[in-house]
Amino acid sequence: MGDEGAMSRRWYGRVWSNARFVVAHLALNLQAAMEYRASFISQIVGMMLNDAIWIFFWFVFFARFKVVKGWEFSDVIMLWAVLTVAYGIATGIFGNALRLSKIIAEGGLDFFLGLPRDVLLSVLVARLNISALGDLLFGLILFVFAGTLTLGGVALFFLVCILAGSVIVSWFVLVNSLAFFMGSSENLSMQMLNALLSFATYPFPIFSGPVRFLLFTLIPAAFIGYVPVMILKGANWWFILGLTAFAVGLGLFARFVFLWGLRRYESGNLVIVRV
Template sequence: MRCIKLYAAEAAASVRMSFADKANFALQVGGMIVNDVVFLALWALFFAGFRSVGGWGMADVALLLGLTMCIVGLAGALAGGYRDMAGSIVRGELDGLLIQPAGLIARLLARESIATAWGDLVCGVVVLVLFAQVRWAQAPLLVLAVGAGATVYVSAAISFASLAFWAGGARSFARDLTDFTLLFSSYPGSIHQGLVKAAAYTVLPAAFVVLAPVKMLREPSVGTVAVVVASALSYGALAAGLFHLGLRRYRRGASPGT
């Protein structure tokens, strides 16, 4: 409970800081909205010529994109520190945090709120309401889908960032892996085949970030809900385990790459 209160207080402070420069905030949010609208328009043009792709129609892709935008928006707005967690490790910024109260991961996540993430959130909600054919009765499942997807996404980013405890050059590599996870999450699962599909369900958990939540919303059942919940819990536990394993090494004074 103490960690949750600490996280909430620091996240709220980061959100207020992101709002401080209103002009810059508006420009970043507006730019992301334009980017998302263009991406959605490209898919609309595609479906103007083709009825489906691998069994996915426009409403299915709208659900996929809306969830992805909301997931990334939620993660960036309330846990934006995931973007450069590896950099914080490499720069030795954990030294000052280790002498503070428990909840190191929470403090690292809450230290930044990404302005563009609010643009993703706005677009995501609009897409889900107007184009994804989501019914009001599905609101609880939708909240679960976004929450679980954000948990898997941030957990994957933490796991990748934890590589920095062992390799000093992992900062850019961790970001690349996180970006690849997001890229894989932005396309219908039916286009993934072979090794690419295997990667989407393991190393880059794109399937559990958004594809499993999409299936849960389209085919709600005990099984699909269980998959979404289990994936969030599993990747969360994995991220915490990898981070604290590296942290023990960090506490002993070991340098990355040694």
């Protein structure tokens, strides 16, 4: 019992330490970004306008076709609320998730290998994706207009957004880690990332057969769009358990692949600590 208690305390201590590390980096990145206030605001507003154009497209579409395979305009609004908040959390806080392939290919991990913190966490939080904050704000606005504004409804919304965001980060880490094994894989990684996000923005019932299977496996778009929306619409707890299990499993697998590649990187590259 004593050993188990000590292990539990160490685990919680590590989680708390990493959480403070992430928050500290977020604060520093925000402070640095806001030094160029005009650029900061323009990137956020620009992304919100981009998202609004897509919502207008769906508004026009559903004005003509009221229901598509059981989905209405309100369902698409909720889909976009989840996606934009999840993406905003994922790439806003962990901004280097989008650039990981390039960082690996250019030897940019050398600096992070000299730090006392976890390499993957350190590289992910080292950069803030400002435009993703526009996605985050836009999604919150959509939820205010279309969501269930009760304590339970808000808590459930943020839960599914955090889980979906975790899937996005893990997927980005996984596909970008191909650079460890393929060299310059930036184009392939971007295609895979765009495929995930593109499929997720459409009503899931329009897909069938092999495509639907693909979106639950190789390109897990269903877990960042369809499944969260079904949870918010009142689906049973199996959906929540399934989303949680998938988010945790994908996260562990992505970390395993990254660390596997990192061992190849360390053995084949000169490590230079830049102070």
